[in-house]
Amino acid sequence: MKVGVIGVGAVGAATVLSLIERGGMCREIVLVDIDSARATAVADDVRSATPLFPAVEVRAGGYDALSGAAIVVITAGTNEKKGGATDRSDPHGRLRLLDTNARVYADIVPQIVAVAPHAVLMVVTDPPDPLADLTRHLAHHDRVFSTGTLIDSLRFRVHLADRLRVRPRDVHAMVVGEHGTSEVPLWSSASVAGLPVLELLARDGEPADKVRQEIENDIRYANITIIEGTGASQYGIGAVCARLVEIVLRDERAVLPVAAYHAPYDVTLSLISVLGAGGVQRMREPTMTEAERTALDESAAALREAASRALAIAAG
Numbered sequence: 679m680k681v682g683v684i685g686v687g688a689v690g691a692a693t694v695l696s697l698i699e700r701g702g703m704c705r706e707i708v709l710v711d712i713d714s715a716r717a718t719a720v721a722d723d724v725r726s727a728t729p730l731f732p733a734v735e736v737r738a739g740g741y742d743a744l745s746g747a748a749i750v751v752i753t754a755g756t757n758e759k760k761g762g763a764t765d766r767s768d769p770h771g772r773l774r775l776l777d778t779n780a781r782v783y784a785d786i787v788p789q790i791v792a793v794a795p796h797a798v799l800m801v802v803t804d805p806p807d808p809l810a811d812l813t814r815h816l817a818h819h820d821r822v823f824s825t826g827t828l829i830d831s832l833r834f835r836v837h838l839a840d841r842l843r844v845r846p847r848d849v850h851a852m853v854v855g856e857h858g859t860s861e862v863p864l865w866s867s868a869s870v871a872g873l874p875v876l877e878l879l880a881r882d883g884e885p886a887d888k889v890r891q892e893i894e895n896d897i898r899y900a901n902i903t904i905i906e907g908t909g910a911s912q913y914g915i916g917a918v919c920a921r922l923v924e925i926v927l928r929d930e931r932a933v934l935p936v937a938a939y940h941a942p943y944d945v946t947l948s949l950i951s952v953l954g955a956g957g958v959q960r961m962r963e964p965t966m967t968e969a970e971r972t973a974l975d976e977s978a979a980a981l982r983e984a985a986s987r988a989l990a991i992a993a994g
């Protein structure tokens with residue numbers, strides 16, 4: 679199995695390292711970057727660790743080297759720091775990167791599809807959901823998904839676990855909608871062993887509104903907090919990307935919040951998705967309160983506007 683990674687900056691490099699560390703899921707990883715010296719250097723660096731893991735070849739190449747790839751992970755483009763999307767008071771958040779990165783996608787997606795027409799395309803670049811809509815349009819197929827709110831959902835679980843003093847793996851909680859400022863944390867269905875987290879927090883005497891506000895801010899602006907410390911959020915998303923590649927290559931049919939086009943909302947957004955061979959195979963709406971549903975409708979509306987803007991920009 680061959681996996682392509684387009685864009686070998688902070689996120690692309692972290693993804694490659696996670697891919698080889700998970701081990702055994704693919705035989706070849708091809709790195710493509712407009713900065714070919716960077717792609718070559720990252721491949722050289724990571725290659726020195728490959729004897730520690732199940733056999734895998736890592737190499738840099740041009741688009742032609744993607745021929746036969748089963749899945750291509752796209753992380754190319756401008757990040758929040760370089761693109762000026764690190765202001766917590768800006769309601770547009772990552773959508774600030776849309777114009778620049780839609781132009782990048784208009785350049786790279788046709789080149790990927792020309793050599794790897796059967797590959798699943800996984801969109802990571804921000805804003806990932808409208809860029810996934812653009813990618814479907816440019817690729818002329820539906821084997822396209824974005825990492826969506828999986829990273830936000832993991833952050834939600836980690837913060838809840840901290841408060842409840844349990845391990846994050848035992849917390850079930852999801853964020854749906856946009857990977858961005860309009861995202862919707864589903865408090866009503868968040869649970870530990872079937873016990874609602876809101877009840878557990880109340881039992882611990884935690885003031886519910888304050889805790890909700892703090893956790894929501896932590897999730898919504900986690901990228902900015904990380905960027906203020908290191909310049910790029912990369913390790914969490916790198917691990918997420920590698921795990922998603924594994925799920926697709928093994929046709930695991932894992933149930934998790936990643937984003938794909940959903941006809942009833944007429945846009946790419948995160949709901950409960952079944953991920954396996956070919957990408958997202960089915961999507962379901964979660965059980966929601968009226969307030970959560972209203973917030974999801976608003977998030978979908980913001981994404982529809984962004985997706986049509988992405989199409990217009992790519993059309994020139």
Ligand SMILES: NC(=O)c1ccc[n+]([C@@H]2O[C@H](COP(=O)([O-])OP(=O)(O)OC[C@H]3O[C@@H](n4cnc5c(N)ncnc54)[C@H](O)[C@@H]3O)[C@@H](O)[C@H]2O)c1
Nearest residue numbers: 685686687688689712754755756757758802803804910915
């Ligand atoms: N979806 C998520 O949850 C998530 C999480 C973290 C970062 N991101 C996003 O991922 C993207 C990458 O972030 P980063 O920190 O790695 O940025 P980076 O600047 O470190 O790396 C971007 C890479 O893309 C390459 N590139 C740019 N234009 C290209 C083109 N036309 N063709 C090929 N390569 C090209 C650059 O040379 C660079 O190596 C950003 O948009 C960032 O906001 C998304």
